[in-house]
Amino acid sequence: MEINPAFDKYMDHYFDYLGFWDSPSKCGLKLVKRNDGKTLAIATEIYRQNPGTPITEVIAPLATQILKTSKETPGNFIFIEHTPNLGSKLSFYGETFDRVEFEWDGESFSNPVWTRLTNEQVDGMMEGL
Amino acid sequence: MKQRMHDIEGLILEKMKFKLIYPRWEKLEGQTIFNLPPHGPVVMAAAVPDHVEIDFTDENVEDLIIDDNVDFVGISMMLTTQVKRGWEIADQYRKLGKKVIFGGISTMLHAEETMMHADSIFLGEVEGRLDDVFADFGKNELKKIYNFLSKPPDMSLIGPANRNILKKDLYYHKGFRMVDLFHASRGCIYDCYPCAVRYLGGRGFRPRPIDKVVEELSQLDNNRLFIVDNSLALDTNWEKELFKAMIPLKKKWVSHTIEDKDEVLDLAAQAGAWYVYQAVFDTSDYIRNRIKQYHDYGIAVEGTILLGLDNQTEDDIKRLVDFLLEINLDLAEFTVLAPFPHTKAYSDLLKQNRIFDKDWNHYNAGKVVYQPKHMSPERLTELYHYAWDTFYKDEPQTMKMFNLINKVMSKELSDGTYRPRRRDLANLSFGKQITDIV
Numbered sequence: 086m087e088i089n090p091a092f093d094k095y096m097d098h099y100f101d102y103l104g105f106w107d108s109p110s111k112c113g114l115k116l117v118k119r120n121d122g123k124t125l126a127i128a129t130e131i132y133r134q135n136p137g138t139p140i141t142e143v144i145a146p147l148a149t150q151i152l153k154t155s156k157e158t159p160g161n162f163i164f165i166e167h168t169p170n171l172g173s174k175l176s177f178y179g180e181t182f183d184r185v186e187f188e189w190d191g192e193s194f195s196n197p198v199w200t201r202l203t204n205e206q207v208d209g210m211m212e213g214l
Numbered sequence: 215m216k217q218r219m220h221d222i223e224g225l226i227l228e229k230m231k232f233k234l235i236y237p238r239w240e241k242l243e244g245q246t247i248f249n250l251p252p253h254g255p256v257v258m259a260a261a262v263p264d265h266v267e268i269d270f271t272d273e274n275v276e277d278l279i280i281d282d283n284v285d286f287v288g289i290s291m292m293l294t295t296q297v298k299r300g301w302e303i304a305d306q307y308r309k310l311g312k313k314v315i316f317g318g319i320s321t322m323l324h325a326e327e328t329m330m331h332a333d334s335i336f337l338g339e340v341e342g343r344l345d346d347v348f349a350d351f352g353k354n355e356l357k358k359i360y361n362f363l364s365k366p367p368d369m370s371l372i373g374p375a376n377r378n379i380l381k382k383d384l385y386y387h388k389g390f391r392m393v394d395l396f397h398a399s400r401g402c403i404y405d406c407y408p409c410a411v412r413y414l415g416g417r418g419f420r421p422r423p424i425d426k427v428v429e430e431l432s433q434l435d436n437n438r439l440f441i442v443d444n445s446l447a448l449d450t451n452w453e454k455e456l457f458k459a460m461i462p463l464k465k466k467w468v469s470h471t472i473e474d475k476d477e478v479l480d481l482a483a484q485a486g487a488w489y490v491y492q493a494v495f496d497t498s499d500y501i502r503n504r505i506k507q508y509h510d511y512g513i514a515v516e517g518t519i520l521l522g523l524d525n526q527t528e529d530d531i532k533r534l535v536d537f538l539l540e541i542n543l544d545l546a547e548f549t550v551l552a553p554f555p556h557t558k559a560y561s562d563l564l565k566q567n568r569i570f571d572k573d574w575n576h577y578n579a580g581k582v583v584y585q586p587k588h589m590s591p592e593r594l595t596e597l598y599h600y601a602w603d604t605f606y607k608d609e610p611q612t613m614k615m616f617n618l619i620n621k622v623m624s625k626e627l628s629d630g631t632y633r634p635r636r637r638d639l640a641n642l643s644f645g646k647q648i649t650d651i652v
Contacts (some may be wrong), residue, residue, distance in 0.1 A: 105413070105556075106325070106337060108364040132405045133417050137364065141561035171405065178407060178558070183565060199565035 095167050095207070096129045100154075102147050104138025112140045112147070113167070116155055119213035124157040127182075127207070129167040140166060144185055149193040159189040165207060166199065182207045230266045230348065233284040233307075234259065234379065237291060237299040238273035242549070242580040246615065249274045249644045251377070251385045253395035253442055254318045255290045259376035261340040263348050270379040275644045278303065282310045286351055291320035294554055294577040301331040308333070313356060315347070322363065322414055323555045324574070329358065338362030339400070339415075341371040366400070366415075369422050374430040384645040389635035390619075393468060394436040398427045398456055402444040405558060408520060411444050413556035419448040424459050431463050437631050438488070438622065439467040446482075447473035457481035464631045466622050472513070474504060479511045488622050489514035489544060495523070497537040505541045514618055516545035521601060522594045523551060524587040531597045535604050545614050548601040549579035550594060 096113030104110035113129030128147060130140045140147055148164045155162070163184070170180040182202040187194035202210075236252050252272060259268050271278050280303065287307045289300045297320050304314040308331075316328050317336040328335055334356045336347065343362055350356050377394065385392040399422060401415040431439075446453055446469050453473060458481060466486045471493070472479060479487075490508060494501050494517040508515050517538055521531055538546055553560040553569060554577060563569050563584050570591075571583035580598070582591040589597075606614070626632035641648055 106359070106361045106363050133403055136417060138413070139556075139558070139561060141565060142556065201566075 095127045099131075100128070100151065102137075102143070102150050104143050108137035110137025110140075110143070111135050114151065116151075117211050119211075121213045123161045123163055123213070124155050125163045125165065125210055126151050126155065127165045127167050127211075129169060132169075132171065141168075144197045145187055145194040148185065148187060148197075152194070159194070163210065165202065165210070167207075180204070184210075230352070231283070231285045232262065232266045232268050232288060232348075233286070234268050234270045234288045234290060235278060235300075235303055236270070236272040236274070237289065237296040237303060239293055239295040239299065240575070240578065242578050246611070247643070248387060248392055249385065250392050250440065251380050251382070251394055252290070252292065253375070253397065254292055256375040256377045256379060256395075257372075257397075258288070258290060258317060258340050258344075259379045260373060261342070261344045263345050266348055268376075268379050270381075272380075272384070273299070275384040276381070280306050280310070282312065284312060286348075287312050287314045289314060289316045289321075290318040291316065292318055294320055294323060294552070294574050296320055297324050297328065297574050301328065304331040313351065315351075315356070319410075319414055323410060325359075334358060334360065336360045336362075338365065339367050341367040341373075343367070363413075364416075366420060369400070369420050370426065372422055372426060374433050377434075381645075383639060386636060386639045387643045388648065389637060389640040389642075391436060391438070391636070393438045393440045394434055395442050396430065396434070396439045396467075397442050398422055398446075399443045399448070399452075403448055404445070407523070408551060408554070408557055408559045409444075410554055410556040415444070421449060421452045421456075424452075424455050427456060428459050428463070431460065431465060434465075437465055437626065437633065439465055441467050441469040443470065445471050447471045450475065450478060453478055454481055457485040460485035464629050466625060466631075468516075472508075474507060476507075479507065479513065483511040483513055486625075487511075487513045488625070489516055489618060491516050491518050491547075493518050493520070494534070494538060494543070494546075495520065497533055501537075502541050505543065509542070514544040514621060516547060517543045519546055519548050519601065521548060521550050521598055522582065522584075522586045527588045528593065528597060531601065535601050538605055543605075544618055545611070546601075546605045548598060548605070550582050550598050551584070552577045552579040553584055 095115050097115045099111050100114035102110050111131065112135060113131050115127040117125040119125055128140050144166060152159060152162050166183045166185050168181045171178050183199040184202055185197050185199050188196045234255055236255050255270060262268065289304055291297055291300045307314050313333040315334040315336060316332045321328050321335055322337050325335055325337060339362060347360055399420060401418050401420040402411040403417065403419050405412055450473060461484050464486060466488045468489050470491050472482050472490055490513060492515050505515050551559060553563045568585040569583060570585060576583050582594050585591065586594045623632060
């Protein structure tokens with residue numbers, strides 16, 4: 086499976102996770118260790134290359150799994166969901182970024198809340214701004 | 215109730231009575247009154263072990279009698295608007311002490327909720343899997359979930375569907391037989407905004423071997439079919455081989471999109487393409503030419519028009535309806551966006567907290583259950599009715615449908631496959647007496 090070059094800026098590698106009913110699923114992932122010590126995680130939906138559940142539908146368990154993989158603490162963890170532009174004729178099927186904030190129960194994330202971000206905001210967050 | 219039979223290996227098995235039910239749902243306002251024989255139950259029926267005797271009820275055409283004269287109950291659900299009725303039926307059977315298993319598309323879309331009403335749910339495709347399920351039932355070891363969502367079967371295992379379970383006379387309207395549903399492939403490579411196939415059938419295109427398709431088509435006693443594949447535009451070579459193999463069968467069929475290559479459309483027309491469902495999402499020359507191209511090959515077009523997308527304003531919707539009249543669509547079916555679970559539409563609207571109605575009976579693609587981007591839900595509802603009324607103002611839907619029937623009849627008359635309507639059923643519509651025959 087090759088990385089779509091258009092994804093490169095926000096995605097360094099693939100990340101395997103379990104989707105609905107334990108279906109093997111895959112997303113793009115970029116982990117940025119920022120100057121302020123926090124870890125920014127960008128999870129990218131890779132559509133046709135994802136054999137399982139879309140990231141939005143399992144966003145809280147996915148963020149939990151990425152948090153544990155990154156060995157970061159919840160308070161130092163910033164999570165962004167990225168859906169790339171599919172080049173669809175439906176214009177609203179374009180690229181989006183959402184910061185996703187969760188509740189933490191000591192073991193896992195739950196109750197996601199999405200807030201739309203601009204590309205510039207994301208680029209700034211990657212720099213720790 | 216039970217009778218003994220010997221299987222081919224000489225083992226003694228109990229003949230099991232399996233009640234298979236297809237729950238009713240409320241028709242969308244404006245839709246035709248037609249009830250098509252369902253596809254999921256007949257595909258499932260082909261995969262059950264030989265010692266199982268199936269008693270099938272399609273609640274859309276007959277009444278369901280719930281009693282304890284069954285061993286095991288299966289509920290097959292395709293639409294989201296079937297799930298609440300399906301759960302109600304299951305609850306009643308379980309009160310009688312009967313075990314209930316659910317399967318089908320909507321079971322997969324609503325799996326967690328359905329589990330609350332089920333002894334077992336089956337997720338995925340059935341071929342090669344039901345022997346174990348029925349054996350588990352026989353041992354009283356039914357599993358809560360049979361999950362094959364990520365494990366599609368070998369496509370060569372998919373044999374002819376078992377349409378013998380259908381009470382075929384119930385699928386006639388005034389003596390005219392409805393099309394039979396048929397599939398030549400599963401899965402889809404696309405991520406279309408309102409569609410859940412990526413979750414249900416996987417993100418790959420899985421065509422059936424052509425010889426298996428021809429075997430099933432040859433056995434079908436109905437000359438008119440609806441090929442329910444998600445798209446016939448996913449693999450050019452397979453499509454061409456499929457259509458070539460279908461030509462001698464002289465079937466007449468309806469399908470979703472066919473690829474826009476001339477050589478493919480030419481073969482499709484020769485293979486009996488009657489009309490296609492084509493999504494019309496804008497007023498572009500691409501769409502205009504696409505419709506013309508179908509018509510050039512003698513293939514009619516029913517436009518499927520989704521209203522309420524985020525890129526549609528009120529003016530866009532009105533312009534779209536005008537455009538549909540300009541391009542001479544043969545039929546049009548208007549729906550409003552219904553954010554079914556496991557679709558991109560659902561994910562997006564959920565993220566934006568725009569879904570305000572979670573009553574699954576309202577997810578019929580005629581009711582607005584979310585906040586549209588450019589108008590109120592009430593205004594979108596008005597525009598939905600405006601679209602139906604305007605498109606069919608000068609020529610009603612029944613007349614346009616009659617024209618389509620005439621087209622297929624003339625094709626059948628010319629190739630000798632025409633069968634007149636059944637006079638003994640002329641006074642019935644889906645098994646019920648007609649009082650006002652036109």
